[in-house]
Amino acid sequence: MQIQIKMYTDIPYGPHERNVLDVYIAEQEPSPGPSPVLVFFHGGGYIRGGKADVHRYAFVHQCLSAGISVVSCNYRFIQSDPYPAPMEDGTRALQFVRHMAPEWGLDPDRIASAGASAGGHLALWNALRGDLARPDSDDPIERQSSAVCGFLGFITQVSKDQRFYEGRYHGPHIQPNLQLFYGLSDPEERHRPEILALAEQASAIHYMSASAPPAFMVYTLPLDGPTIPADAPVGEVIHHPVHGYVLQQAYTRFGIPYTLRHGADPERPGELLAFLQRCFTRD
Template identity: 65%
Template sequence: MNVVEHKDVAYGPFERNVLDAYLVSREDGKPTPVLIFFHGGGYVHGDKSVFLSTALMKECLEAGISVVTCNYRFITTDPFPAPMEDGTRAIQFVRNKAAEWKIDPDKIASSGSSAGGHIALWNALKGNLAKPDSEDPVERTSSAVCAFIGYGTQVSKDQRFYEGIYEGPHIQPNIAMFYGIASVDELYRPDVLKLAEEASAINFMSEAAPPIVMIYDFVFDLPRIPAEAPVGEVIHHPMHGYVLKQRYDEYGIPFVFRHTADPVRPGELVDFLLEHFG
């Protein structure tokens, strides 16, 4: 297997708009599918390099799937929608490079962990956000993906999401910074609630949603989040995936739900990708 690496490629105009590409070079010269990954870190830290040490990275390359890992703007300087818009731009950029990088533009999947998972999920459920009239050829490119894999992924950035499934004291970390407001006391202001609706991936669920896998490293034994759970568990709890799965089941779209009591099987993620790359 030969892998060509491109490091710190600028995909947009901002300092953190950089990505690394690990492109599988096939002997027959045919284009490869690609998985695009967004790192976690609460929207305030983290780096694209974190994916390099994962089993999925190794398994993808061995299976002939190219991998792209992306940085994005932090909310410390650029609140919502900046991180989501960077996710859109990164997917469009990779598809726009399809001919040069010998990747199949119809076989692009996305993935992410925690905050990066929500960025990728938000884009996956929003679908094609291309701007056909833009003068920028990247913006005219589709941002749709054919599959998604999420690790500890939130499905909502709206505190109202937790009503009825969590009775504990915790507020999502960095939530005021995420919306660019002064304090959490402003979360229920009408204009902020409107932002929260736009920021929450689950609100864009539709019959066009791609098949997904959601993986959580916490126990899922009740359809609620324990009131005594620490904040890290609250925001990464399997209830996020469970609630989204109900929407997916309504449409009959494939949804693989994994947690500590029902963990990922060996080879399952690559098999999932290959199946939905078609």
């Protein structure tokens, strides 16, 4: 089987200047039909980063070589567009890819999502929410489903609610950029009841249900137990595998396939690709 990569760059998927994505279409020769696709969202704390970051991940090239197309997306930053703007961009990007699938030779029924750090949380938030289509919308893109058949996260947070750390972390750090994320003028505003309610809505794990897609989470730090060391620097706190561990407990309760890899139990060669292929072949 020969794979040819057709590339489209800076394709607008929405009205904002950061609503652009790059498409890498894996065309098989002879073509067996439309290819599955992985939609990737970069990290950067919701304040930096870009779609070119996808090239840092070796598994992306493995996907293309295996006939899985890849789409990498930018989204709005919270300095000017706080929550829910980045999450809404994630929704629209997924809907846009499904809308364009016939033209691009992609399979609209085999779309998985992935992301790193903040982009992982954005993608997970959408993956757990499922289909956010608006059937009555005048916009044909909004009428498309945003559901995915699998999720792959790298050093991914599962919550934007500081209360997530209660009983799991006793150090001094608050999540970086939390004030920007919610558009607050004072960090102490996060304790207001309406902001606490918003924090639940903004947290991916809040939407865990029996309809969640299979998930695979990868972390670089080791998981030594169900807590985060109090002396951990803030970058380790927000990227700690405890996030993946807590989500794993929820997945286990629902009996949904879930794999957690971390520094003490790293991913096996070819494991990520095999996971995606299973997602694309599930009934």
